Amino acid sequence: MKPVSPKILVIDDDPRLRELLVRYLSEQGFQVQALPDARELDKKLQRDPPHLLVLDLMLPGEDGLAVCRRLRASGETAPIIMLTAKGEDVDRIVGLELGADDYLPKPFNPRELVARIRAILRRTQSGEKSVDKLDDQIPAVVQVGDIELDPATRIVRQNGKPVELTSVEFNLLHVLLREAGRVVTREHLVDVVLSRKFSPFDRSIDMHVSKVRKKLGDSDNGSDHIKTVRGVGYIFAHPRDHAKAAPAKAEEA
Numbered sequence: 680m681k682p683v684s685p686k687i688l689v690i691d692d693d694p695r696l697r698e699l700l701v702r703y704l705s706e707q708g709f710q711v712q713a714l715p716d717a718r719e720l721d722k723k724l725q726r727d728p729p730h731l732l733v734l735d736l737m738l739p740g741e742d743g744l745a746v747c748r749r750l751r752a753s754g755e756t757a758p759i760i761m762l763t764a765k766g767e768d769v770d771r772i773v774g775l776e777l778g779a780d781d782y783l784p785k786p787f788n789p790r791e792l793v794a795r796i797r798a799i800l801r802r803t804q805s806g807e808k809s810v811d812k813l814d815d816q817i818p819a820v821v822q823v824g825d826i827e828l829d830p831a832t833r834i835v836r837q838n839g840k841p842v843e844l845t846s847v848e849f850n851l852l853h854v855l856l857r858e859a860g861r862v863v864t865r866e867h868l869v870d871v872v873l874s875r876k877f878s879p880f881d882r883s884i885d886m887h888v889s890k891v892r893k894k895l896g897d898s899d900n901g902s903d904h905i906k907t908v909r910g911v912g913y914i915f916a917h918p919r920d921h922a923k924a925a926p927a928k929a930e931e932a
Contacts (some may be wrong), residue, residue: 686799688729689713690720690746691762692739700733703789708824717741717810730803731796736774737761742793744774751778751845757848758865760792775886781873782883794901798806798874802845823859824898824918827851837895847872852915855905860917862908888913 687709689700690721697713706710712727714720716738723729736743743761748761757782774782781795827836833849835842844852850872855863866877868884888905890920898916906914 684708684710685730685796686710686721687728687731687733687796688714689733690717690738690743691718691733691735692737693735700792704793705798708794715739716926717746720746724755724757727794731758731766733760733761733762733796734779734793736761739859744777745757747777747779756846758800760795762787770883772886775883776890779844781843795875799846802850803873805824821853822909823856823915824904826856826858826895826904834859842894844891844894848894851887852891855913855915857914862912862914864912866912868912 687704688919689697689704689711689712691697691700694715694717697715701711701713712723714727716725716918717740734743734746738746747759748762750757751796757777761774761779761782763782764773764785769801783792821830825838828849829835830853834849835844835852842884851868854868854871865884868888869875869877869881872887873884888907892903892905898904898918902916904916906916908914
């Protein structure tokens with residue numbers, strides 16, 4: 680049976696860009712639909728839910744940040760790639776904090792967008808089994824301190840209570856938990872979690888770490904779960920390490 684082509688929904692008020700993206704993404708094998716704004720978005724999501732949304736930040740009426748916030752608050756889990764204009768670093772960061780999976784500054788090469796889309800869909804459509812080159816065998820539950828992560832059900836619990844994470848956040852936490860007590864570099868996290876090459880000016884992985892850190896809060900001993908190793912990367916603190924030394928306050932991502 681021929682596999683179903685992924686459905687992409689583009690939301691952008693620029694008619695020329697919409698037309699270009701619909702044509703180019705269709706040529707790359709995707710099923711593509713487009714909207715000029717978010718007014719018909721809810722109906723579209725109910726009638727023909729996409730596998731991924733390409734969402735412009737500057738939309739008339741309800742802007743991209745508001746749309747992203749509303750969708751995540753309602754439980755919508757479809758990955759979101761946010762399109763932003765160059766120089767809008769603050770909005771870019773806010774978008775990631777609100778639940779966007781990735782962003783792409785305008786103007787951009789459509790081939791880069793396709794690469795980002797395929798990277799995200801590889802993670803979501805494969806059941807996330809490929810995170811960090813995991814084996815094909817049934818993945819084991821990972822537990823470190825008060826955090827328990829089940830790769831099979833994609834559920835994270837803290838002291839038995841579920842923690843709501845986006846797809847990217849789940850993958851990020853999975854990698855950090857599996858390396859608990861050891862430093863994981865930013866380069867490795869960008870490669871494994873975002874499936875792209877590391878750029879020292881790209882702060883997206885730091886924003887995702889910051890979101891996971893906030894959602895987990897403090898550990899049972901009152902220290903941060905995820906600590907920053909300046910200039911290197913991040914480390915998920917192993918409970919055994921707290922017995923050796925007093926916990927240091929982690930830096931913000």
